[in-house]
Amino acid sequence: MGTFKQGRYSGYLRPISYAIDLSIINGLALMFFFPIVHPLLYISLVSSIWIILSLYSNFYEVYRFTREVTIMSLLLKQAVLFTLIVFAYFGFRHHLNIKTSIVLSYVGSVFGLITLAKFTIFYLLQKYRASFGGNVRNTVIIGRSRQTSALSTFFTKNPEYGYSLKKVFSLKDKNQVALEACFHFIKVNKIDEIYCSIAELSNNQILQVVSFADNNLKILKFLPDNKEIYTKKLKYEYYDFIPILSLRNIPLQEDVNLFFKRLFDIAFSVLIIVFILSWLTPILAIIIKLESKGPVFFKQSRNGFNYKEFQCYKFRSMTPNTKANMYQATKGDLRVTKVGKFIRKTSIDELPQFYNVFFGDMSVVGPRPHMVSHTHMYAKRIDKFMVRHFVKPGITGLAQVSGFRGEVETDKDIINRVKYDIFYIENWSILLDIKIIFQTMLNALKGEDKAY
Known part of the structure; x- marks a missing residue:
């Protein structure tokens, strides 16, 4: 995956694990089946199916607190599924006359080596x-309670x-000052999880x-007891035999969802880049240059996933000015050029952001990124504003199509925008993305009152 939350799960370990396992699967296939089997067909088909199976079986969902018995369970489930797939492949291609004993030897060797690799990585990390x-x-x-003492x-x-416990706070007296001191400690000591x-x-x-x-991008988890907590989508995890509740279950923190969203983003952005931007960019470049001096593209630092800054691209719609990075365009803004009014009204100025999507800084759909100065301001003033940075920002979003x-x-305006963004983050689906994209296109054709 292109971006990842630091320490939450490694952004490199999972791709490395995929690479190791696929190398084992395909390397052993060369030894057992080739040249009888066409290598390109087998490797492309079986590798694709392996990845899909892994995503749906959560084969690579191994965390620092995962127990060995859970890993063995994942291996057994994956072995059964993979065996069925390999037999199905050679069943369809029965004319190759591959013996059952050879297939079983292949599958056994594959999972012997994959088991060895998986536990080696697991214990080396420990x-x-x-x-x-x-x-x-x-x-x-x-x-302080029996449960927190056990944790x-x-x-x-x-x-x-890999958990470094920095402090245990007791709030028996329900003292507000003590809670503020706790928050200060968390900030100063760069605490990751509460x-x-x-x-x-x-x-x-x-x-x-x-x-x-929420406002400081800290992962918050609860130790359950007899007291109710009124929130939705609580998620259970177990550290050894201690139950832990996660406050917010974000669908896009699941690998299978992240994979399909990224796949959709790449496919959609390539279509726009190849079939629209390839011919529209030179035409707009000439028009923009003829009307005013300055670059064709406007770039601006904005905050994206996990609060990381990136350069957001647009077609330039204003005369070059020093206030572009500080102030939004307002109605009747004299900085906006004639062509700028048109491309802003139709949202054409946003199209270069599909390059941001292709390179992984943005998604087609997500919370709209704000300029850095505005992000700092809203983070201090607007409750839960920072929750928006748990996912990649988007070219369009639920808040934008909702007015x-x-x-x-x-x-x-910004409070309602945050509410819609949080709803989107907690209820994401591919179908919701498609609905938002269609609504965005309809709004662009109709023209929007606030697109100026």
């Missing part, structure tokens, strides 16, 4: 964390899992912790 302190997540626990012991006695005992916090304090975690695009005239 050794790396325990002996060298690498790949570590800094954590704090809020609240604290788990973190301390199992350094191989674990809360629900029973030890008042309802108001829980809301404050939730708000703090909240363009200039932010009042705080109400």
